[in-house]
Amino acid sequence: MIERPLDLDAVQAFIHIAELGSFTRAAEAMRTTQAAVSLKLKRLEDRLGCRLIERTPRSVELSARGAGFLEQARALLEAHDRALAVFAGARRRLTIGISDHVAGPELPALIARMNAQDPQLLIEIRIGSSGDLLQSYDRRELDTVIVRLHAGRNDGELLAEEPFGWFAGPGWRHRPDEPLPVATLAEPCGVRVMAGRILDAAGVPWTEIFVGGGVTAVAAAVMAGLGVSALAPRMLPFGAVDVGARLKLPDLPRLPVLLHSRVKDGRSRDALAALAAAFKSAAARG
Incomplete structure (x- = not known):
């Protein structure tokens, strides 16, 4: 007993x-x-x-x-x-912005993790570009943001450094006499800018073949065989192929993912800590 x-x-x-x-x-x-x-x-x-x-x-x-x-x-x-x-008062609210290049297929599990940590917490999540989300955060419209490293910012907690590669659909082939067709996110997007600068510096002719409103749309264009895109492997659908080495494209750097937060409430901070830890685990597996 x-x-x-x-x-x-x-x-x-x-x-x-x-x-x-x-x-x-x-x-x-x-x-x-x-x-x-x-x-x-x-x-x-x-x-x-x-x-x-x-x-x-x-x-x-x-x-x-x-x-x-x-x-x-x-x-x-x-x-x-x-x-x-039973004894709780009004529900607390936590508004989180997550970069579209960060909010991968693990997002439902991450939300579930926060809910399990604090079921009484009302969670609002907005998806957008890192630059737009940081501006909203600075205007105090968001309590927390999880974004890629942004030019001019050196604050925030490092959650992960994710690899990036040049990915295409499994049957796609590049015609050597044509500029490299690239699928990108719409402006503003730091990954888009980074990829363009790296191709230019390496002297690789390229052209935008598709502009998507989110990573899901860009990944769909890649799998449809439109061209290549600079993406983190964690964000890719099954079957996408890294073509960087085959096409002799320049290497892409690992990009930091940062957490910016002004949350002070203890239980909300616990839920946010659970989210951060779960994201680190997901990024490590990816």
Whole structure:
């Protein structure tokens, strides 16, 4: 018979480790240290009398008992949050801007992560170019933005540095006697400007063949065989091919992703920390 109640912080630590696959990311999500997260997990495992996480130098995986406990752990925290919601006042609101070059296929999972961290938080997300979002942030129209590094800005928290490449559809071939056809985002777009400057510096003739209002549209043009585009592999549909080496195109740099935030409220900051940690994990896998 279990006598002592479970430590909810320890249960939360276990869930973060299991879902993010990393003690480091779990610590970032909880705004604490890796040592503190490890201690919370140990106390929980001691309390339950079994190992929940199998940890090696290269991987973090659920044990069989941990996999069985995960859904129960989630349900426990959800019940706790519902109980607290009875006494909560008006819903808090968090308005986040995310660059279209950053908001990849993981976005639904990232939103779910924030909701799980704080179900009573009203989340509003706007997608746009990094430049436009930073202007809105500076006008205090957004609480937080996640954007590519922008010229003239050296503030913000570094979340990741993502690789970029020249991608095309699987059957696309370039005619050597024609300028390189490039699919880009509409202005203003820092990646568009960067790619054009790098091609010009390398003396590669090019022309815009397609201008899209979002990365999804540009990726669709690439897969339709219109031309190439400078994109992060994480953003690509299955089947896209890196043609940079074959066409002897100049290398593209890794581009930083930065978090800018003025959020002060503790619970909102916890939800934002969970979002940042989840994004880092997604970018590392991509």
